[in-house]
Amino acid sequence: MSRSSKQEGGPAPRAGKGAEEASEGEAGQDGPGEARARHMIVLKQVTKTFRVGDREVHALRNLSLVIPRGVLAAVQGPSGSGKTTMLNLVGAMDVPTSGTVRVDGHDLQTLTDDSLTEFRRRNVGFVFQFFNLIPVLSAVENVLVPTMFDPDPPLDRALGLLERVGLRDRWDHTPGRLSGGERQRLAVARALVSDPPLVLADEPTGNLDHETGRSILDLFEGIVREGKTVVVVTHDQEVARRAKVVFRLRDGVLVGEGG
């Protein structure tokens, strides 16, 4: 897996038909290297269908969009609109029923299970609404969880990330001894330990008060300034206001974009 933390000026976000054009251009002309330089995420005609009993649920319907590299992007929509499904597809935790999902130049639908896992480990950082920290581990150990099986876990980097999120003093505290905001900051540090070019956050401020949520968004903006891409699924209007590009989903369909 290739990695890229190269900072670039983000081109204007494109979606819908524009997304298709961009996708075609990457695949047909520019090649993967140039494609990675231009767009972090390209979804093309993505459909995701779940079977619930005898019923088919269409979580996403022919969704196409492009998210450029180095931006804070927000995905909004009511519950059941397909936001989390989209995030799962982009995060290589799921594969589309049809269509293509290209992230950082990788066509995820073509990867094997092991390759998807490796892709997640090296290219994607996750931040969850409920933090999903390991309660029995200390803060620094939680940061190191993604590198647990590495022969030489990046302790210096983990401590540096704790410093960055303001938890350096509390490196040996378990999540139970941290406040909600501290836990989410810890989760952000964990998401960055592998230095991924893409960070995906699912309602990261949904469980936090306004001020704490703002501090998390500040962290995200700092991450974007490093050239990384942050995609946030949210109901929070503050997120949408600060995002460079905003997508709105309803019933699995892209119904709007802005920035």
Next chain:
Amino acid sequence: MLARADRGRGGAGGAKAAGSGAAAKVDREQVGFGPYGYVLAQSRSNPIRTGATVATVAVSVAFLIIVASLSVGLSGGTEVALLDYKAGTPVLPISDFAPTREGRHVGLLAPTLLDPSDVNAVRIRSQEVVGDPARVSVSPYTELVLGRRPLGGLGFQALRLVGVDPAVGLATPHLSYDRSKGLALGRVLSSPDGAQVVLGYRLWQERFPGVQPGSRITLRPENASLYFAPVGQLRARGEVTLTRIDALAGLELVGVLDRATETDLCAFVPLGYLANVTGAGATAAGPRCEAVSVEVRDPGVDLDALARELVGLSPRITSYYVTATRPSDASGLREGLRSSIYGWLVIAAVVTVAAMVLGVSNTALLSVAQRRREIGTLRALGLARREVLRLVTYEALFLVMMGWTIGFLSGHIVVSTMSGSHLQMEGIGLWLAPGRTVPSIAVGSLLAALLAALAGAALPGARAAGLEPAEALSGP
């Protein structure tokens, strides 16, 4: 290995200390985080679950260690006893046991338990002789086993014909003499004329109160009705069918036998005495003694001559069954015993491993179910399926190794304590062979534990590894 040093520290104080420069001094050894640290932390987080699993494994391993160690000790001890017996048993013609013969030996028909675990049954050759408490000495005696039959799950019941010096009597571990009290717990009785009767302790107490062992007693008519348990019927207390014998008047007795075993309600009389004096069981109410089974552990004995002598003991004896145990038979007996021991050992090992597998598997399954979301997070963060499987397996191995360590030490201590003990149960005295916890037992139990860990972790590990991250994270 893990950063645990400050977990119990007050949050503010810890933060202050770290923030004032101590934070820069994070001990890298403390934060050597990896899969083993993760497993250790998980195990510590749920002491009840961990303790239950460790206890299950420890008990199983201790059981295995005890059974194996006692079996090895028994096998070795029995082998030595058999070899000693084969090498040292003097050859005595059966006529030496006949009461009508002039000589120093008389016969004693004594039922004992011949259990594979009771090495004394074949080991006693040289015993303390205690006929006269003032003349304590050690001299050999000889025995022949007269018949043997299965006795429930306890082994065999044997009737032994024991040759003793009537002038001094004898004591064995079953027929012991307490010098300090001057009172026998078990005593062989002999009379100067060579006739010999052995009384159970309770019978002695009932019939001859106040009479000390070693006293000479002439049985008066009112005391001359003893009870005899027919050959092969002597079993545990309460199950003995007693037959009254009224033909003992005039017999002089010394001593008393064994108040601690199943024989204390019984009287034992020499085979020849029984045959010639009582008419071979021709009692008022009981069956006749018409058949004799003799097992001679001496390959040099002329079986035909022995049979004739047996029949000659009493005209009532009309049939006989004689077998001889040869050195090759002793070897076969030894191998059979060893096979039997190891057979039971294998069964014990299988049961033990199964218990451990179930214990580990149950714990791991519960753990995986409870940590479904956590496992989904690990998968989302990039841990491969095989790495999740390794985590579950490491946890099982950790628990099992803890249990094995405790179980091994406990089992070894129990074996050391039990070795050579004499357990006295209702009607049954059981000597435990010295157990030996040899290295192969330690290695074998360790391998069994490791096998149990791997087998027990297989299903929960597969379930954990099979979790799809999106599915696991979307659950409640």
